[in-house]
Amino acid sequence: MRGKKSEWLTHEYFRTYRIANAVDIITRDPFAYLRELEALTVDNGIYEFLPNWQKDSALHKFIRFIADDILMGDTDGPTRVPFGTDPLNPQWILPADAAMMNYGIIREPLFFIPDTPAPAPGNVDDPSELDDPHHVANACYDYLVDLQGTQAYEDLMSRIADEVFFVMFSNRRALANLHKFLAVYVREVDPQYIGEDENELGRLLERDGELKRVRPPGWARKAVFYRDRGRCTSCGVNLSGLIDTFDVANYDHMMPLSRGGLNDVTNLQLLCERCNNRKADRITIPSNRYRRWY
Template sequence: MTHEYFRTYRIANIVDAIMRNPFAYLHHLEGLTVNNGIYEFLPPWQKESALHKFIRFIADEVLMNDTDGPTRVPFGPDYLRPKWILPVDAAMLKYGIINEPLFFIPEEFDRTEAPDGEDEPPHTNDPHHVVNACYNYLLDLRWTQVYEDLMSRITDEVFYVMFLNRRALANLNEFLARYVGEVSRDFFDTDEAPLADLFAVDGELKRVRPPMWARRAVFYRDRGRCTACGADLSGLIDTLSVGNYDHMMPLARGGLNDVTNLQLLCENCNLKKSDRVVAPSNRYRRWY
C-alpha cells in the first residue's frame, strides 16, 4: 500500500485519546454500540477488524466536523484569491480518487436583492447558509463510492500506524468487551441465529482458532518474541519455546476473536496470565 498520510496521525491521536478514556466520549460513540451496533464486531477474525471499524467511525466524524465553520482548504493557482474546498475534497484529490473538486465552498454574500439580470438572489440573509451547504454536500457524498474509497484509504493508513500500539488495542477491546459481556443469546431474533451461535454462554464468545493471516500479522508485529518476558519464539534460537496467541481481553471477560485483541506470549507467560485482564507490555524493540 502507498501512504499519503493525510491527517493520519491526527486521527490516530484522536482514536488513542478516546480509547484512554472512552466513557468520557460515550455520547459520541453511541453510533458504534447502540441499536445493536455491537453485533458488527461479533463475527470472528474479520479482516476489517474492530480497530478498522473504530477508525472509520472517527474519521467520518472528523470530516463531518469540518463542515461546522467550515474548515477551508485553498484550491487553484491564484494564491491571492483562491477557491475554497473542504478537507474531504482535498483528501480525495491527495489520494487520486478524484481529479477535480466536487464542491466549492460558497461565498458569504450578505444581500437579499437579486443581482441585475437574475430573478432570484443567490440566497436569503441566512447566516448559516454556508455551513448548511457544506453539511448537505457531505451528507450526500457519504453515499457515494468515492467517499467509500476515501474511508478505506484513511482507515488503512491509520490502522498501519496504530496496530503496533498494543496498549491502545487493549483499551479498545476492553471498551467493546463491556458491551459484548452484556449480550444475551435471548436478544437475537430467529433470523439472527448465526450470531447467537457465536456465543459459548451469554456474554462470552466461543473460542475460534486464529487464521494464518492473523497469526502472521501478530507474530511479525511482536517480532517473534514473547511480549511479556522477551523470550524468542521464532524457533531459530530456541526450538523448545512455544508461542501462544493470547487474547489481551479474555473471551471469558467479553473479549473478541479479533486480530487487534491478540498478542504473542510464551507458554509460561500465557499460563500465568490465564483469563485475567493484564495490561500488555509497552516495551518495543528499537529499529537500530
C-alpha cells in the same frame, strides 16, 4: 466487506496522525466520550464486531467511525482547504474533497464552499480562521451527508482506515483499551434477543456475553508474530526458534473471551507459554516495551 487487497499499502498520510491521535485519546478514556460514541453501539451496533477474525478488524471499524466524525466536524469550522492556481483568491473546499483528490479517488473537487465566510473577530487577516455563516455551514453539512452514501466516500474511509491501522497496530495498549471498551457491550449480548435473521451471530456465542474460542487463522498469527518481532511481549523471550513458529498457544487474547473479548487480530499479543499461563483469563495491561529498529 473489504475485498481482496494487495499486500502493499501506498501511504499518502493525509491527516493520518491527527486521526490516529484522536483514536488513541478516545480509547484511553472512551467513557468520557460516550455521547460521541453512542452511534457506534446503539441499535445492536456491536453485532458488527462479533464475527470471528474479520480482516476488517475492530480497529478498522473504530477508525472509520472517528474519521467520519472528524470530517463531519469540518463542515462547520476553520478547516477548509484552498484550491486553485491563484493563491490570493483561491476557491475553498472541504478536507473530505481534498482527501479524495489526495488519494486519487476524484480528480476535481465535487463541492466548493459557497459565499464569502464572515470574518471572526481578530482573525480577518487569515482566511483559514474565518467562521462560516449558517447558510455556508448548512450547505457543507448537506454536501457531506449526501457524500457519505457514495462509493467515493466509502473508498476514502477504506484508505484512511488502512493507513491509520498501519500506524496504530503496534500500539498494543491502545488496542487493549479499545477492546476493553467494546467488551462492555459484548457482555450485554444475549442470544435470546438476537433476531431470526441474525441466527449466525447467536451461534458464535459460548454463553451470554461470551464468544466461543476460535483458532486464529494463519494471516492473523503471521501479522501478530511479526508485529511483536517474534518475542514474548511480557518477558521478551525469543520465540522465533520454536519448531512451530505459529503455535496458537502463544497467541493471547488481551481482553479474554470470558470477559467479553473478541476473536479479532487487534485483540492478540504474542506471549510465551509461561507468561500466557500466568496471565490466564485475567485482564492485564499489555507491555509498552518495543524492540528498537536498530
